[in-house]
Amino acid sequence: MSGKRKKYTPEFREQAARLVIETGRPIAHVAVEIGVGEQLLERWVRLAQQRASGTDTDAVLDADVRAELERLRKENAELRLDRELLKNAAAFFASEQNR
Numbered sequence: 001m002s003g004k005r006k007k008y009t010p011e012f013r014e015q016a017a018r019l020v021i022e023t024g025r026p027i028a029h030v031a032v033e034i035g036v037g038e039q040l041l042e043r044w045v046r047l048a049q050q051r052a053s054g055t056d057t058d059a060v061l062d063a064d065v066r067a068e069l070e071r072l073r074k075e076n077a078e079l080r081l082d083r084e085l086l087k088n089a090a091a092f093f094a095s096e097q098n099r
Helices: 010-023 027-034 038-053 063-097
Strands: none
Touching: 010 027, 010 038, 027 038
16 A cells, blocks of 8 residues: 555545435445545545535534533543543552552
């Protein structure tokens, strides 16, 4: 497998997704025809359908929700560190008690 990933333009992605959506042809057939991976084309189709229906999740998140999500991620990271510290301390004291 080569070390470089192919880059596709947004226009190419949109046209490929439209080809599947408008013609109703199977994703596998269109993927082989245009030379892209089946899963990649499936992702493009799903994103195009989400944009068309207006359920793009990135657009739905407003500033307050993003701020809350960022705060919760930081808190989660802190709690993981605390848990790791407590796990190491418990192991240390258990080994001390066995001496």
